[in-house]
Amino acid sequence: MTDTNTTAMEQSFWNEKKGIFSWIFTLDHKRIALLYLYAITAFFLVGMTLGFLMRLELIAPGQTIMEATTYNKVFTFHGVIMIFLVIIPSIPAVFGNFMLPIMLGTDDVALPRLNLFSWWLYIIGASMALLTLVYGPGSADTGWTFYAPYSVNTDTNVTLLLFAAFVLGFSSILTGLNFIVTIHRLRAPKMTWFKMPLFAWSLYATAWIQLLATPIVGITLLMVIAERTFGIGLFDPALGGDPVLYQHLFWIYSHPVVYVMILPAMGIISEILPTAAQRTIFGYKAIAISSMAIAFLGYFVWGHHMFTSGMSGEARVVFSFVTYLVAIPTAIKVFNWVATLYKGSIHMTPNLLWSTSFIFNFMIGGLTGLILGALSVDVHVHDTAYVVAHFHYTMFGGTIFVFFGAMHYWFPKIFGRMYNKRLSYISLTLTFIGFNVTYMAMLIVGGQGMPRRYYDYLPEFTTLNQISTVGSWVLVIGILMMIYNLVRSAKKGEIATANPWNGVTLEWQIPSPPPLHNFVKAPILSDKGPYDFSILDQVNRENLEN
Amino acid sequence: MFSNVSNFSNDVDYALAMIIGISLFFLVGLTLIMIYFMWRYDHKRNPKATDIEGHIGLEVLWTVVPTILVVMMFYWGYNGYLKMRTAPDDAIQIKATGQMWSWSFEYPNGRVTDTLVVPLDKAVKLDLFSKDVIHSLYIPAFRIKEDMVPGRDNWMWFIAQQEGTYNILCAEYCGDRHSYMISHVDVLPVEDYEKWYNAKEKKSDYPGLALLKSNACMSCHSVDGTRLVGPSFLGIWGRKEIIVLENGVEKEIAVEKEYLMRSLNEPNVEVVKTYSKGMMQSYKDVFTEEEKEQIIDYLKSLK
Numbered sequence: 001m002t003d004t005n006t007t008a009m010e011q012s013f014w015n016e017k018k019g020i021f022s023w024i025f026t027l028d029h030k031r032i033a034l035l036y037l038y039a040i041t042a043f044f045l046v047g048m049t050l051g052f053l054m055r056l057e058l059i060a061p062g063q064t065i066m067e068a069t070t071y072n073k074v075f076t077f078h079g080v081i082m083i084f085l086v087i088i089p090s091i092p093a094v095f096g097n098f099m100l101p102i103m104l105g106t107d108d109v110a111l112p113r114l115n116l117f118s119w120w121l122y123i124i125g126a127s128m129a130l131l132t133l134v135y136g137p138g139s140a141d142t143g144w145t146f147y148a149p150y151s152v153n154t155d156t157n158v159t160l161l162l163f164a165a166f167v168l169g170f171s172s173i174l175t176g177l178n179f180i181v182t183i184h185r186l187r188a189p190k191m192t193w194f195k196m197p198l199f200a201w202s203l204y205a206t207a208w209i210q211l212l213a214t215p216i217v218g219i220t221l222l223m224v225i226a227e228r229t230f231g232i233g234l235f236d237p238a239l240g241g242d243p244v245l246y247q248h249l250f251w252i253y254s255h256p257v258v259y260v261m262i263l264p265a266m267g268i269i270s271e272i273l274p275t276a277a278q279r280t281i282f283g284y285k286a287i288a289i290s291s292m293a294i295a296f297l298g299y300f301v302w303g304h305h306m307f308t309s310g311m312s313g314e315a316r317v318v319f320s321f322v323t324y325l326v327a328i329p330t331a332i333k334v335f336n337w338v339a340t341l342y343k344g345s346i347h348m349t350p351n352l353l354w355s356t357s358f359i360f361n362f363m364i365g366g367l368t369g370l371i372l373g374a375l376s377v378d379v380h381v382h383d384t385a386y387v388v389a390h391f392h393y394t395m396f397g398g399t400i401f402v403f404f405g406a407m408h409y410w411f412p413k414i415f416g417r418m419y420n421k422r423l424s425y426i427s428l429t430l431t432f433i434g435f436n437v438t439y440m441a442m443l444i445v446g447g448q449g450m451p452r453r454y455y456d457y458l459p460e461f462t463t464l465n466q467i468s469t470v471g472s473w474v475l476v477i478g479i480l481m482m483i484y485n486l487v488r489s490a491k492k493g494e495i496a497t498a499n500p501w502n503g504v505t506l507e508w509q510i511p512s513p514p515p516l517h518n519f520v521k522a523p524i525l526s527d528k529g530p531y532d533f534s535i536l537d538q539v540n541r542e543n544l545e546n
Numbered sequence: 547m548f549s550n551v552s553n554f555s556n557d558v559d560y561a562l563a564m565i566i567g568i569s570l571f572f573l574v575g576l577t578l579i580m581i582y583f584m585w586r587y588d589h590k591r592n593p594k595a596t597d598i599e600g601h602i603g604l605e606v607l608w609t610v611v612p613t614i615l616v617v618m619m620f621y622w623g624y625n626g627y628l629k630m631r632t633a634p635d636d637a638i639q640i641k642a643t644g645q646m647w648s649w650s651f652e653y654p655n656g657r658v659t660d661t662l663v664v665p666l667d668k669a670v671k672l673d674l675f676s677k678d679v680i681h682s683l684y685i686p687a688f689r690i691k692e693d694m695v696p697g698r699d700n701w702m703w704f705i706a707q708q709e710g711t712y713n714i715l716c717a718e719y720c721g722d723r724h725s726y727m728i729s730h731v732d733v734l735p736v737e738d739y740e741k742w743y744n745a746k747e748k749k750s751d752y753p754g755l756a757l758l759k760s761n762a763c764m765s766c767h768s769v770d771g772t773r774l775v776g777p778s779f780l781g782i783w784g785r786k787e788i789i790v791l792e793n794g795v796e797k798e799i800a801v802e803k804e805y806l807m808r809s810l811n812e813p814n815v816e817v818v819k820t821y822s823k824g825m826m827q828s829y830k831d832v833f834t835e836e837e838k839e840q841i842i843d844y845l846k847s848l849k
Contacts, residue, residue: 068722150679237697279595310700324616331612341583345595367569374623380689383717449686453719
């Protein structure tokens with residue numbers, strides 16, 4: 001065993017070529033995925049540190065560790081980093097790039113050069129965002145939403161940051177385009193649409209949102225730049241513009257994009273659960289179609305971010321109703337996931353536990369969204385810490401938890417080594433507890449009426465803020481422990497087999513780590529769809545022969 | 547919950563409680579089922595998995611039931627909301643204006659205040675304006691908020707149903723002192739309100755006091771010794787304070803005309819120790835020299 005896997009490492013994409021240029025100019029989807037992984041991890045650590053400092057500031061009323069001006073810059077940069085540099089690219093750019101071609105049974109994405117270009121755009125955009133910290137009149141203090149007229153008038157470096165977001169948007173558009181073409185053109189022979197793995201379905205739904213919605217925010221950000229630079233009156237009433245128009249244009253993109261953030265995560269859960277339960281997924285078509293339904297309905301709900309903005313009463317009612325419709329396909333997914341565990345033969349693994357933790361967090365994220373969808377209640381909790389906690393439950397407890405879970409699921413495939421499972425359970429437990437303490441306290445204090453983006457607060461909010469801050473310490477320790485475990489194991493972990501979790505989708509039918517061209521021989525495709533475990537014995541036999 | 551402080555609070559709390567109840571049912575139920583499955587169908591107890599591709603009845607069930615529930619939730623929210631957007635014609639109209647970072651309220655008779663005073667059990671309609679960026683007038687106890695958007699005339703209304711004092715907060719991020727943009731609403735019995743409303747604004751002995759009030763100074767400086775964002779005005783004249791000079795050196799001074807003038811003109815240069823820089827704007831060109839004298843005269847009186 002050990003011998004065959006040592007050769008697997010030698011023959012893998014890791015060793016095909018050496019040197020920095022073989023990475024930053026690579027056309028291999030796997031290497032590009034890893035380039036994204038390293039960059040995103042670095043930015044995640046920066047964003048996490050900023051979040052940690054914000055919580056520390058809020059441990060007591062009054063000034064604690066920073067001034068209000070600094071705090072405002074910190075939450076702005078935390079938001080920009082986490083949204084544009086971490087969560088939007090996270091799963092599609094890392095696991096989508098790495099796994100999609102393999103899961104479809106092909107050797108790369110359809111447009112490898114465009115793929116490399118997307119990564120370069122990402123790096124250029126990220127560099128511009130970082131540049132705002134050191135260059136010009138100080139980093140932006142607008143919040144990641146850049147609401148006009150504040151963003152038009154503030155003397156901080158908003159213009160460059162907006163342009164950075166514009167460039168990052170193109171990176172996202174091109175990745176989406178690439179995936180759409182790949183899924184249409186490069187599926188393995190016999191892999192029909194409804195025999196694709198569900199992760200591919202979720203990336204397909206995601207890619208359409210990236211392609212169709214991102215240009216709107218791109219042009220909107222350019223409009224703010226034009227207004228700041230040339231004084232063209234678009235959003236600032238002092239120049240004859242309309243601030244609410246900005247909010248419409250911003251949320252027409254920024255609401256659908258939350259589905260860019262969550263749909264791929266839902267896709268990965270639909271991969272991990274069948275493997276862990278060793279049975280087919282419950283309700284394949286329901287899950288696949290619900291992804292498309294969420295992507296479609298997600299276009300028509302942006303107004304729920306603006307229930308108190310003075311938009312017309314009728315519009316508010318329609319947006320509330322459509323918002324509730326999104327809950328239905330989301331609920332269908334959750335029910336099908338839970339049902340997938342029924343009569344399975346479950347092997348407890350860190351990736352399964354990350355997935356079930358995700359389902360728990362995501363249920364809270366979704367159910368707290370029902371409260372926000374109700375018009376009269378939203379008027380009360382809108383723009384409070386409640387909303388902040390709600391979207392952290394979906395984006396952090398949701399997407400980032402799945403990102404971590406996917407890391408634990410595909411780690412042996414990508415790095416050819418296994419991590420320390422005991423340490424991974426401990427880090428998961430700490431992360432889960434820390435996460436829930438941090439954001440549950442925030443949820444409650446927001447319900448009590450503490451507005452968001454508050455540097456200081458009234459004495460009655462002290463206890464819950466302190467609980468939340470202590471929770472953030474546990475959370476950070478858990479995450480650092482996990483990262484330590486993974487980084488260490490990538491070099492020193494036990495050698496992993498080709499199929500450590502006994503999966504049957506195509507990535508488990510090739511060596512760990514994969515060779516440059518992914519497939520040395522034709523993969524086994526079941527007629528009964530992607531999660532047919534009756535082919536497992538055959539898959540594992542073939543793996544041994546490799 | 548269900549405090550009935552305003553005519554909306556019970557509707558909101560009812561909708562909130564119902565949705566939380568339904569949510570908890572699903573959260574706890576699904577979590578327990580998930581844990582049970584993970585225990586019951588562990589490979590040691592259940593070595594052979596059964597492939598179940600789906601169940602059309604279940605799919606229909608868990609499509610229809612959530613649909614019914616969310617339509618109910620929509621209705622509760624809509625119902626409470628409809629009231630919020632239907633103000634009676636006889637409501638008392640008050641013009642509420644937000645600016646960085648204070649509130650002002652203008653009554654039909656021309657009276658202007660920095661806190662809101664309303665009568666018990668009477669409809670009040672606030673016309674909302676902003677002088678600069680977007681603010682959002684939020685009264686948590688009343689369960690209402692609405693944005694003040696520059697260039698637009700938004701509005702909100704309510705009936706206060708219990709006497710007392712309730713916070714007014716700004717819910718839309720508006721810059722450095724966003725979290726200090728705080729005022730309150732006093733709910734008075736009708737006769738007290740009438741008395742307050744019709745009272746001739748007492749000509750204060752100190753014109754400086756009116757200046758402080760109308761420029762939002764009092765939201766950061768108390769007159770009763772309470773520590774707020776800035777030092778309290780109580781006993782400030784002649785008080786020994788340690789100030790931090792620009793070069794970081796600390797120095798003890800007695801607060802007199804020279805330092806007060808400096809603080810009005812260049813408030814962020816020499817700040818009293820333990821207080822933050824950058825919290826106060828310069829009033830160099832806001833007040834005339836005569837007005838600055840008047841303010842200092844008033845501060846002298848606060849012993």
